[in-house]
Amino acid sequence: MTVVAESFVLPERRGTAGRLSDFFWRHPHVLLTVLLGPPLLWLGIVYLGSLFALLLQSFFSIDEFSGLINYEFTLATYRQLFSEANLDIILRTVSMAALVTLVSALVAFPIAYYAARYARGKWKALFYLAVMLPLWSSYLVKVYAWKLILAKEGILTWFFEKLNVLWLLDAWLALPVVGGNSLSVSYTGTFIVFVYVWMPFMILPIQAALERVPANLVEASSDLGGTPAQTFRHVLFPLALPGIVAGSIFTFSLTLGDYIIPQIVGSSRLFIGQAVYAQQGTAGNIPLAAAFTVVPIVIMGAYLWMAKRMGAFDAL
Amino acid sequence: MTTAVLFDNVSRHFGAVRAVDRVNLSIAEGEFFAMLGPSGSGKTTCLRLMAGFEQPTAGHIEIFGETAEGVPPYRRSVNTVFQDYALFPHLSILDNVAYGLMVKGIGREERRKAAEDALAMVKLPSYGARRPGQLSGGQRQRVALARALVNKPKVLLLDEPLGALDLKLREQMQEELKSLQKSLGITFVFVTHDQGEALSMADRIAVFNEGRIQQLGRPEDVYNRPTTRFVADFVGSSNVLSAKLCQRLGLKTASASLRPESVAIAPAADGALSLSGVVAGRSFLGATNRIVVDVDGNRIAVASPAAQSVPAMGTPVTISFAARDLHPMEDA
Amino acid sequence: MRSEKINRVPLGLKIAAAAGLAFMHLPILLIFLYAFTTEEKTYQFPPPGLTTQWFAVAWNRPDVWAALTLSVKVAAIATAAALVLGTLCAAAVSQTRFFGRETVSLLIILPIALPGIITGIALRSAFSIADIPFSFWTIVLGHATFCIVVVYNNAVARFRRISGSLVEASMDLGADGFQTFRYVILPNIGTALLAGGMLAFALSFDEVIVTTFTAGQQSTLPIWMLEELIRPRQRPVTNVVAMIVVIVTFLPILGAYYLTRDGDQIAGAGK
Missing domain, CATH: 1.10.3720.10 (MetI-like)
Structure with missing residues (x-):
């Protein structure tokens, strides 16, 4: 009728899912990385990256004549603020x-x-x-x-x-x-x-x-x-x-x-x-x-x- | 006799906390084994080590002769009845019970039949269509049991299985669990903090404290002959006699235990030991009176039959007990 | 006796609460009235007459349809991305213990805790630095970023309700990680995800502050409305569109409410 376990360790589930499951179980950090990786990459790169780039620009200044950004560190913009x-x-x-x-x-x-x-x-x-x-x-x-x-x-x-x-x-x-x-x-x-x-x-x-x-x-x-x-x-x-x-x-x-x-x-x-x-x-x-x-x-x-x-x- | 579960010097540490500390134990096939101790004593961690939810920090675990370390819970022929039952709220009772068979790929018809049989075994034959939320605590407990047993595990683990039930139901379930275990012949390992439960159900008891086994033995031994002060106190509140008193009674041990029901308020008969003191406390417990006698600063509890008269507070009395009821212990 | 005490509401409180609720709802009801006004040039009250002709006019406006289609497309894709990312994050935060969990929660909430204009201008300047031209995808990128938190909040609240022992019970009964996810976790968080997705859709569908910075030449429906607000061209059509927007956003909110009402509240404060 039902499967009577012959031994204490049950057979592995066949296929990739079974093997991958065992792998994740043995390496929980890999699983965590897989779970957290995509959202953190997204928020870290897309969002924080943009935010950081923006804040960085506040330390640049604008050239009054050409209207172009002068990429040199300065606090002039903050003085202006x-x-x-x-x-x-x-x-x-x-x-x-x-x-x-x-x-x-x-x-x-x-x-x-x-x-x-x-x-x-x-x-x-x-x-x-x-x-x-x-x-x-x-x-x-x-x-x-x-x-x-x-x-x-x-x-x-x-x-x-x-x-x-x-x-x-x-x-x-x-x-x-x-x-x-x-x-x-x-x-x-x-x-x-x-x-x-x-x-x-x-x-x-x-x-x-x-x-x-x-x-x-x-x-x-x-x-x-x-x-x-x-x-x-x-x-x-x-x-x-x-x-x-x-x-x-x-x-x-x-x-x-x-x-x-x-x-x-x-x-x-x-x-x-x-x-x-x-x-x-x-x-x-x-x-x-x-x-x-x-x-x-x-x-x-x-x-x-x-x-x-x-x-x-x-x-x- | 085959060994079902073997712990060889097993430790499980969580950071600096030694939840389980160098535990050795061996559980025989078909045994009803209890792990008893207060919360935080390591008994539940030991259960989780057997189920595969925890891995030992050190030591070796064998289950039916096979190494258990590194085997995921879902590949162990070990099933658990959880303390909160952990029934799946989104599944019917029948689907709950059939879950283990379903994930193993057993056909619909076959697993329905097996699940119905399992429900009949726990005396809930017509409950299959209901949801867990519609069942009482006792019924859920039975479903949890059926759900585990339907997989025909080699070891069944029970985590405080009766903790959430009221007294009457608990006593009834104790009987049923015991007879179920005898008829199925499956090894049961259960965790409890209730000494009465452990004493009445188990073939053998391991008493845990602070991550270690304090004493392992048959219920009578653990109850009557505690080997450590902790066991004497935790299992049925034995009196612990100090080294000084032991010396006075002619014993050469650090301490000794003495059960309250082995002591009588009466002058010593032939061959019995006696001590004198004054009555320092009395309380009525129903079948017995508990009388505390102060012997030179040692408080010794006496369980005296309710029919006997109770001496007034401060009355000088003599207490006596047989020498064989005095059990030497390892620690002071 | 106790219930009697509870039920006796002070009159002042009753009036204050009723007035507050009226303040919240009457302006929205007014939108419905204006959709039927015959007045074309001003916001005259009371309306000189009532008509349904503006519905037909709005129906035949290709620019409204284009904006609506774009909004729905953006919201659908941003919601899909937010569902995947928000669920992954919620699963990691609630099912495992790891160093820096608090930081992750903070990072997810940041895009809505900071004013939208900061998110918008940050993305815009990043696009310009990276030489990414504005397109459909830049809008989606911005929307998905702040939609993640809505899905995350809903999913985390539900994960918290699934007792940890359910997952262990499933594993104990022989289900591996994937089976546990499919047969236990998914059925239990499904409605929360659906609710989170609906809210994310509503949020994206309505968003204007970030969108103005990431849209370039394209108009979503809110951008279309904003332009009408600044430079009104055809007020009656705006009135009709406003009413339709109200109705379209109400549906997912009601849906989300019914999906999550027993137990966790919609993480409403997380808009």
């Missing part, structure tokens, strides 16, 4: 990223908290999808939607008109810095779109962090006489913080490098992403573009290091 106009761009981008992150956290927290603490069963799944769908839907379509909304003849103006508070909008637009001709060419518009597009990335990490807080901790706090505000400040917020930091990695990094949103909805003043785009494109100054990209890399490096120390990666 820290010129007043460019510092202005960097400062503007970083403050925008910080503000977007802060407001995203404020908007995301109630949604994440509700989903983590109160949504159950079918509702929980629905909540999850309600976060995932906007998160994953097309970036350009989302930006486009806001172009429709913020346009002078668009829904927002119409809405303010209907409520008879159009003067409020006009007053806001008359303000310096945040105002402008219409919302779609103001910092306010840029800011709203940034928050809209990147805020969903904040929800899931916060939700994950909150879900790890046992419900009875909150009950224990109120049992010990804590008001809801105290419970939030001393129990929930500290425990949700790693999630907020994890989410902020995305909102911050994505805002820092974006060049499309400020181009479509915003004033003519540049953000880092636009500067990089302009320097490598029309200006043809690859070294300066490369130096510009170093800024988000350094900022994100510091940010990630800090986040890691706070244990935010466990919430990812």
